[in-house]
Amino acid sequence: MRxxxxxxxxxxxxxxxxxxxxxxxxxxxLDNLHYKKCIHPVTVxxxxxHKDPRTxxxxxxxxxxxxxxxxxxxxxxxxxxxxxxxxxxxxxxxxTKLLNELFNDRVDVLIxxxxxxxxxxxxxxxxxxxxxxxxxxxxxxxDNPELVDYRVLSVKKEYFGNIDLGDEFFDSLKDxxxxxxxxxxxxxxEIAYICKSDEQIIxxxxxxxxxxxxxxxxxxxxxxxxxxxxxxxxxxxxxxLKLGERFLKIIFDNALRCQVDEIYVTIFDKTLEQQRLIxxxxxxxxxxxxxxxxxxxxxxxxxxxxxxxxxxxxxxxTYPYISTQGDIFIVPIYPNYHTNLFPDSILKTESPEDFIExxxxxxAISKVYISRxxxxxxxxxxxxxxxxxxxxxxxxxTTVGVVEGIVTDIKDERQFIDLCKKRSVFTDKELAEHxxxxxxxxxxxxxFLYVHSLPxxxxxxxxxxxxxxxxxxxxxxxxxxxxxxxxxxxxxEAEVDESIIVDQAGVCQQDF
Numbered sequence: 001m002r003x004x005x006x007x008x009x010x011x012x013x014x015x016x017x018x019x020x021x022x023x024x025x026x027x028x029x030l031d032n033l034h035y036k037k038c039i040h041p042v043t044v045x046x047x048x049x050h051k052d053p054r055t056x057x058x059x060x061x062x063x064x065x066x067x068x069x070x071x072x073x074x075x076x077x078x079x080x081x082x083x084x085x086x087x088x089x090x091x092x093x094x095x096t097k098l099l100n101e102l103f104n105d106r107v108d109v110l111i112x113x114x115x116x117x118x119x120x121x122x123x124x125x126x127x128x129x130x131x132x133x134x135x136x137x138x139x140x141x142x143d144n145p146e147l148v149d150y151r152v153l154s155v156k157k158e159y160f161g162n163i164d165l166g167d168e169f170f171d172s173l174k175d176x177x178x179x180x181x182x183x184x185x186x187x188x189x190e191i192a193y194i195c196k197s198d199e200q201i202i203x204x205x206x207x208x209x210x211x212x213x214x215x216x217x218x219x220x221x222x223x224x225x226x227x228x229x230x231x232x233x234x235x236x237x238x239x240x241l242k243l244g245e246r247f248l249k250i251i252f253d254n255a256l257r258c259q260v261d262e263i264y265v266t267i268f269d270k271t272l273e274q275q276r277l278i279x280x281x282x283x284x285x286x287x288x289x290x291x292x293x294x295x296x297x298x299x300x301x302x303x304x305x306x307x308x309x310x311x312x313x314x315x316x317x318t319y320p321y322i323s324t325q326g327d328i329f330i331v332p333i334y335p336n337y338h339t340n341l342f343p344d345s346i347l348k349t350e351s352p353e354d355f356i357e358x359x360x361x362x363x364a365i366s367k368v369y370i371s372r373x374x375x376x377x378x379x380x381x382x383x384x385x386x387x388x389x390x391x392x393x394x395x396x397x398t399t400v401g402v403v404e405g406i407v408t409d410i411k412d413e414r415q416f417i418d419l420c421k422k423r424s425v426f427t428d429k430e431l432a433e434h435x436x437x438x439x440x441x442x443x444x445x446x447x448f449l450y451v452h453s454l455p456x457x458x459x460x461x462x463x464x465x466x467x468x469x470x471x472x473x474x475x476x477x478x479x480x481x482x483x484x485x486x487x488x489x490x491x492x493e494a495e496v497d498e499s500i501i502v503d504q505a506g507v508c509q510q511d512f
Contacts, residue, residue: 001033001035001036001108001109002035002036002038002067002106002107002108002109003030003035003036003037003038003107003108003109003110003111004038004039004040004069004098004101004102004107004109004110004111005037005038005039005043005066005111005112006043006095006098006110006111006112006113006114006117007039007042007043007046007047007094008112008113008114008272009023009026009111009112009113009133009272010039010043010047010059010066011047011050011059012271012272013027023133023272025137025237026111026133026136026137029136029137029140033140036067037065037066037067038066038067038068038069038107039063039066039067039068039069040068040069040072040097040098040101041068041069041072042094042097042098044063044068046094047059047060047063048060069101069106069107072097072100072101073100073101073103073104073106075096075097075100076100076103076104078103078124079096079099079100079103079124082096082120082123082124083096085123086116086119086120086123092116095112095114095116095117095120096120098110098112098117099117099120099121099124099126099130102121102126102129102130103124103126108129109129109130109131109136110126110129110130110131111130111131111132111133111136112130112131112132113132113133113272113275113276113279115279117130118130118132128415128418132276133272133276134242134244134276138242139421155193155194155195155203155246155247155250156193156194156195157191157192157193158191158192158193158194159188159189159190159191159192160184160185160187160188160189160190160191160192161188161189163192163194163201164201165181165184165185167200167201168200169200169201169202169204169235169237170184170201170204172235172271172273173233173235176268176270176296176297177296178295178296179295179296187206190206192204192205192206192233193205193206193207193247193250195243195246195247202236202237202243203235203236203237203243203246203247204233204234204235204236205231205233205234205247205250205251206231206232206233206234207229207230207231207232207250207251207254208229208230208232209227209228209229209230209254209258209260210227210228210229210230211227212225212226212227214228218292218293218294219289219290219291219292219301220290220291220292220293221289221290223264223289226260226261226262227258227259227260227261227262228260228261228262228263228264229251229254229255229258229260229262229263229264229306230263230264230265231251231263231264231265234247234251234265234267234277235273235277236273236277237273242364244276244277244280245280245364245365245366246364246365248280248281248284248365249365249450251263252319252320253320255306256320256497256499256500259499260306261305261306261307262303262304262305262306262307263286263303263304263306264289264301264302264303264304265281265286265301265302266292266299266300266301266302267299267300267302268297268299268300269300278300278302281302281304282302283316284304284316284317284319284365285304285305285316285317285318285319286302286303286304287302287303287304288300288301288302289301289302289303308321308499308502309321309502310322310323310325310381310502311381312325312326312379312380312381313380313381314380315380315381315402315403315404315449316365316366316404316449319365319402319449319451320449320451320452320500321500321501321502322381322383322400322402322451322500322501322502323381323501323502323503324383324484324487324488324501324503325381325503326379326381326382326383326403327377327378327379327382327383327481328382328383328384328385328481328482328483328484328486328487329375329378329382329383329384329385329479329480329481329482330384330385330386330387330397330468330469330476330479330480330482331369331371331373331384331385331386331387331476331478331479331480332386332387332388332389332475332476332477332478333369333386333387333388333389334388334389335388335389335390364423364450365449365450366404366423366447366448366449366450367401367423367424367447367448367449367450368419368420368423368424368445368446368447368448369384369445369446369448370420370424370426370431370434370443370444370445370446371443371444371446371478371479372438372441372442372443372444372478373477373478373479374478375478375479375480375481376406376408376444376479378403378406378446378479379403380403380404380405381402381403382402382403383400383401383402383403383487384400384401384402384403384446384448384479385397385399385400385482385487385490386398386399386400386401387475387476389475391460392459392460392461392472393459393460393461394459395459395460395475396457396458396459396460397454397457397458397463397490397494398453398454398457399450399451399452399453399454400451400452400453400454400496401448401449401450401451402448402449402451403446403447403448404447404448404449405447406444406445406446406447407419407444407445407447408444408445410442410444410445413432413435413436416431416434416435416442416443416445417431417432417435419445420445423447446479451500452496452497452500454490454494454495454496455494455495455496456493456494456495457494458490458493458494460472460475462493463490466486466489466490466493467486467489468482468486468489468490
């Protein structure tokens with residue numbers, strides 16, 4: 001396997017001044033799998049133009065660790081066409097040269113954190129061969145479970161005073177913030193969210209509710225008076241387990257609980273981990289507001305408007321709010337898949353120890369559901385109620401989701417597996433069986449966002465009494481539409497926080 005690495009990844013790996021644990025994990029996997037680490041001649045040229053002489057010297061020495069492509073493929077007509085439409089300058093053209101090597105099958109995979117490269121890969125039909133660091137780690141973790149030498153424990157709350165500040169996880173934060181240790185120790189009696197692997201911290205989150213009287217004099221442009229949730233410290237080591245999304249869900253849950261108007265985070269963009277975190281925040285509606293200036297330097301400030309509104313076309317931008325303007329469906333899910341896909345919806349009869357978060361799909365907000373349902377007319381923004389099967393008394397509705405989109409035009413088994421495997425509970429073998437089970441009726445894919453676990457579960461008996469299910473012989477077998485009143489009855493009886501439900505939708509704005 002020849003893996004082509006984007007310039008940014010090489011620089012962040014080899015620059016002596018940058019600490020980036022996630023890059024180390026990536027390179028450990030590349031070495032363990034005996035993949036060839038390749039770089040393009042344009043990467044060598046870009047490195048030679050580095051402005052810092054010390055970094056340049058360090059990088060130049062370490063280039064021997066990579067296989068530099070000895071020749072460049074001529075630009076294919078299709079690549080030229082895409083380049084002509086999208087590229088704006090020399091850097092874009094250099095990025096296209098990397099994609100051209102992949103297009104011509106001279107390398108097998110391209111790893112990059114550049115979203116424009118990923119966008120162009122989609123135009124060229126190369127999406128399945130272009131990975132971010134996180135998505136590549138997801139792939140190799142799923143493909144090679146025998147090589148995964150850790151188990152990721154569930155996210156836990158912990159007092160600062162009980163957390164080991166000497167853990168190497170905090171080294172980059174100490175480098176970024178001059179008073180980090182002093183600040184950390186002052187928080188001894190406050191709570192943070194952490195996740196560990198083999199006793200090493202791999203994710204950390206601190207949240208602080210703020211009222212309208214908070215001093216924001218160090219932020220430019222100034223904040224207006226609002227009730228806010230501050231994401232005080234948010235770091236996730238790249239590991240392929242979607243912990244960023246897991247922690248993002250915690251942020252939104254706290255924002256709902258505190259009834260804030262806005263969420264904000266201040267963050268540097270020095271490392272690929274930080275840049276990846278910024279991209280994740282942007283995926284879920286955060287926008288750059290300005291800058292925060294302190295003794296540690298100038299940080300970017302990102303805000304998320306958290307007032308009640310829904311974007312039906314792009315529900316992730318207004319997550320976790322949902323709207324009953326679209327259709328509402330109830331859909332079955334078998335018990336042996338249910339809690340794997342929805343760990344927060346675990347039943348009281350199940351043990352949390354059986355569902356340690358060591359799979360990407362368990363942590364992800366964005367998930368996949370595979371179906372052969374006759375009903376396929378689902379649209380972004382539609383609501384899904386998941387029904388855990390089990391009979392008259394044991395079948396229960398447990399979870400609310402919202403549709404991101406569906407994929408029905410799937411050309412073959414390989415594409416089906418590639419589209420599903422990162423966010424589905426099924427193995428490759430099981431996915432192949434799903435694809436081939438009925439050759440005249442291939443499955444389709446529903447991409448959806450996990451929104452909420454129902455605090456109180458309603459079984460089939462109660463659903464029949466409410467009129468959601470007609471009778472004992474009419475349990476849902478695919479996507480089944482239910483009425484707005486059915487949905488309201490479920491929400492009311494399940495004691496759901498109804499503040500997540502709104503009745504207006506905005507217009508999708510996509511930017512790259």
